[in-house]
Amino acid sequence: MKNQTDRIIEIAPLTRVEGHGKVTVHLNEDNEVVEARLHIVEFRGFERFIQGRMLWEVPVIVQRLCGICPVSHHLAAAKAMDMVVGVDQLTPTAEKMRRLMHYGQIMQSNVLHFFHLSSPDLLFGFDAPAKKRDIFNIIREFPELARQGVLMRKYGQEIIQYTSGKKIHGNSAIPGGVNKNLSLAERDALLKDIDQMILWSEQALELARDYTLEHASLVDSFANFDSNHMSLVRTDGALDLYHGNLRAIDSHGNIIFDQVDYRDFDSIIQEEVKPWSYMKFPFIKSRGNVDGWYRVGPLARMNTASFIDTPLANQHHADFRRFSQHKPANMTLAYHWARMIEVLHCTEKIKELLLDPDLHGSDLRLTGQRREEGIAMLEAPRGSLLHHYKVDENDQVTYCNLIVSTTHNNTAMNRAVTDVAKKYLSGQRKITEPMLNHVEVAVRAYDPCLSCATHALGQMPLVIELFDAENRLIDSASQYATPEPTAP
Amino acid sequence: MSDKDHLTLNIDGQKITAKRGQTLMQACDAAGVYIPRLCDSEGLEPQGSCRVCSVKLNGRVVAACTQPVVANAHIESETEEINRYRKDLVSMLFHEGNHLCPICEASGRCELQAMAYRLGISQAAPHPYLEPVRPVDASHPDIALDNNRCILCGRCIRASRDVDGKHVFEYIGRGIHKRIGVNADCLAETDASIDDHAMSLEVCPVGCIIRKREGFFAPVGERLYDTEVIGRDIETQQPHHHSLHKIEVKQIDPADFPPFNKDDNGDTV
Numbered sequence: 001m002k003n004q005t006d007r008i009i010e011i012a013p014l015t016r017v018e019g020h021g022k023v024t025v026h027l028n029e030d031n032e033v034v035e036a037r038l039h040i041v042e043f044r045g046f047e048r049f050i051q052g053r054m055l056w057e058v059p060v061i062v063q064r065l066c067g068i069c070p071v072s073h074h075l076a077a078a079k080a081m082d083m084v085v086g087v088d089q090l091t092p093t094a095e096k097m098r099r100l101m102h103y104g105q106i107m108q109s110n111v112l113h114f115f116h117l118s119s120p121d122l123l124f125g126f127d128a129p130a131k132k133r134d135i136f137n138i139i140r141e142f143p144e145l146a147r148q149g150v151l152m153r154k155y156g157q158e159i160i161q162y163t164s165g166k167k168i169h170g171n172s173a174i175p176g177g178v179n180k181n182l183s184l185a186e187r188d189a190l191l192k193d194i195d196q197m198i199l200w201s202e203q204a205l206e207l208a209r210d211y212t213l214e215h216a217s218l219v220d221s222f223a224n225f226d227s228n229h230m231s232l233v234r235t236d237g238a239l240d241l242y243h244g245n246l247r248a249i250d251s252h253g254n255i256i257f258d259q260v261d262y263r264d265f266d267s268i269i270q271e272e273v274k275p276w277s278y279m280k281f282p283f284i285k286s287r288g289n290v291d292g293w294y295r296v297g298p299l300a301r302m303n304t305a306s307f308i309d310t311p312l313a314n315q316h317h318a319d320f321r322r323f324s325q326h327k328p329a330n331m332t333l334a335y336h337w338a339r340m341i342e343v344l345h346c347t348e349k350i351k352e353l354l355l356d357p358d359l360h361g362s363d364l365r366l367t368g369q370r371r372e373e374g375i376a377m378l379e380a381p382r383g384s385l386l387h388h389y390k391v392d393e394n395d396q397v398t399y400c401n402l403i404v405s406t407t408h409n410n411t412a413m414n415r416a417v418t419d420v421a422k423k424y425l426s427g428q429r430k431i432t433e434p435m436l437n438h439v440e441v442a443v444r445a446y447d448p449c450l451s452c453a454t455h456a457l458g459q460m461p462l463v464i465e466l467f468d469a470e471n472r473l474i475d476s477a478s479q480y481a482t483p484e485p486t487a488p
Numbered sequence: 489m490s491d492k493d494h495l496t497l498n499i500d501g502q503k504i505t506a507k508r509g510q511t512l513m514q515a516c517d518a519a520g521v522y523i524p525r526l527c528d529s530e531g532l533e534p535q536g537s538c539r540v541c542s543v544k545l546n547g548r549v550v551a552a553c554t555q556p557v558v559a560n561a562h563i564e565s566e567t568e569e570i571n572r573y574r575k576d577l578v579s580m581l582f583h584e585g586n587h588l589c590p591i592c593e594a595s596g597r598c599e600l601q602a603m604a605y606r607l608g609i610s611q612a613a614p615h616p617y618l619e620p621v622r623p624v625d626a627s628h629p630d631i632a633l634d635n636n637r638c639i640l641c642g643r644c645i646r647a648s649r650d651v652d653g654k655h656v657f658e659y660i661g662r663g664i665h666k667r668i669g670v671n672a673d674c675l676a677e678t679d680a681s682i683d684d685h686a687m688s689l690e691v692c693p694v695g696c697i698i699r700k701r702e703g704f705f706a707p708v709g710e711r712l713y714d715t716e717v718i719g720r721d722i723e724t725q726q727p728h729h730h731s732l733h734k735i736e737v738k739q740i741d742p743a744d745f746p747p748f749n750k751d752d753n754g755d756t757v
Contacts (some may be wrong), residue, residue: 056703061591165708172707204653394626
C-alpha cells in the first residue's frame, strides 16, 4: 500500500462525533483515492484495570467509559453480573426500572446525535461553509427545532436521573436488581410532558424521513453498500432494545442466524486486530473475516426486526420497510431515519412504563446460585453492546471483554469513508473542506462513540520503523504485549 | 456554671458547660458544637492520630478528642487558621492513597469525602499524588479489604481489640510506610467475622473495609451525606436523615433458575 500511495490527506480531529479519531485518505500519483481509513487514536484500557475489582463495583466503574451513553454500559455490566449472582429473571420492578432507564438513555443519545451533531449537515447541506454547519446556526435559523432538541434531550436525562439517581453516572443497577423504585412524584413529573415528547419525536422522525425521501439520489449513491446486519430481537422477532436473542441477516435479507442466545456469542462472532487502529474488527465466524463483517445500530435494527411493539413506531417501521422495498436498507444516510423511529419507539415505551404500577413495587433485588461467568448483551443507542466477565470465588473480576457498538461497525465505517472518498475526492485537482466534510458525514451517520470503542494498551501492537536518509526502510520491529485470550 | 462536677468552656465565643473528666470533643458534642474528626468514632477509645479535630486551647494546638476539659478554657475551632490545618490534613489523605470517589461504594456515606465537602475542598492540593499500589485482600468470604482507601484512622484496630476482643488488625511499618495489617497472611486466615463491630459500616470511615455483596444498595439521594453535611446530627442534636444501612435482598430458589453452563464442546447445557 505504501508504494502506491503518493499523498495522504488527514482529517483530524473528526468533528461532531463522540471521542477522538481521524481519517486518512491515501492518494496515488494520479490523485486517485486508493484507500481511506478511520483511525481510532485514543485508548482506554478498562478491560485491563477492571481486573481485580469486586463484581458489584463493575456496573459503576465501566459506565465511566463515557458520558454520553453510560447507562448502556451500566446496564450491560449489571446484566452480566445478574448472571454471575445467579439471577436470570429480575423482579418486575427491577426489570421495568432498568428498561425505563434504558429507553430514556436511547432517547437522549439519539436526540443528541440527530439535533446537535447531524442536523447541521442535513439542514444546511454537506457543502455549506464549515462555519455554518454547527448547532449555533441551527439555533439561529431553526430556533423551534433547536429548542425541541434541547428539551427532548433534557427529558431523556431526567428519566435517567429518576431511575439511576443521577443524570450522568448513577448507581441504581446492581447485581440481581436495582436499588430504587420510581416514586409517584417522580412518575407524575415525567408523565406531565410525555405526550409532548411523543409528538416532537414523531415530527423529528418525519423530518429525517422527508430528508431521506427528498434526497433519494444522494441517499442512494452515498456510502450505499451491501452488508450483513445484526441485532438482538425478541423471541417473536420484535425490536427489543434491552433484551433478546441475536439475529443476523445478509444484504438480501436472508437469515444468517436467528434466536441465538447471546451468551454463545463467541461461537458466532470473532474479532480481528489490525495494526493501524486501536479498535478491533469483529466478524461473523461462519462468513469469514472478509465477508463476515456486519452493521449494528438503528439501521441494522430496522432491518432485522420483524415489527415494533408500539403502534406509532410500528407504522413508521412499516413505511421504512416499504421504502427499502422490504429488503435490508444498506444506505448509510438511512441511519438518521432509523434512529428517529427508535426515538419515537422509546417515547411510546416510556409512556407505557410510566403507567405501569410495577415501577413502584418494593421487591428490588434477588440473589441465586453463584456462577463464575457473566455475559450480557443489549442494544445501546449505537448498536449491540456486549459485556463478558469472569469472576473468581473471592468475587474479584479476572477477565473482561467489551465489544461495543462502534467496534461492531468498524469495518462498515471504513467502507463508508473509502466509498465516499473515492466518489468525492478521486481525481480532484484541489481538495476542498466541503469535500472532506462528505467523508465526515459518512462517519457521523454511524454516530460512532470512539471513547468506549478502544482497547487496552497491552493488547496493542507497537511497531517501530527505522528509515535511512533516502527514506528507505532499513529495519522494523513489532512487539505484541499480552496476547488476547483465544475463544474456546 | 462552674461547680465541683462542671466547668464552663468558651469555644469560638460561645459559652458551654462541660462535665469534669470529659474530653473537649465530648463536651462540645453534648452542647451541639461540632468539631470535625476522622479517627474518632462513638464507642471507641479516642487516639488523637488524624489531628483533624485540632483546636487551639488557650493558644496551644491540641487534639480535641483526647484533651480533657480544663478550667478557664478558651477554645478556637472554626477559625481560618485551624480550618486551614484541617484542610491540609484532609487534602494530604486524598493524595496519599487512591481515593476514586466516582467508583467507590462508600461514596455518599464516606466520612473522608464528606469532610472534604464540609471543609470546602473542591480541587486537588499542590501535593503530588503518591499513587500507591496496594492489592485488594478479598480472601474472606464476607469481607474484602481495599487498602488503597485506608486513611490509617485505626478505628478497625480499636474496634476489633476493644469491642470484639479479637485483634484482627494492627498497624505495621513506620512513617510513610505505615499501614494496617491483619494478624495472618490474609483476612480469611484470621478469626474476622462479618458480625464483628470492626466490620460494621460505622467503624470504617472510608471504603476500605468492604462488606461483600452490599455495595451500592443505597440509591443516590438516600446516602448518609447526600442531603446533610457531616456533623449536622451533632450541631442540630437531631438524627441523620438517612440510614447507613440498606440491605434487603431476596434469596431465590436456585432450582427455579438453573445455572448457565457449557459442556466440553462449548455448547450450552
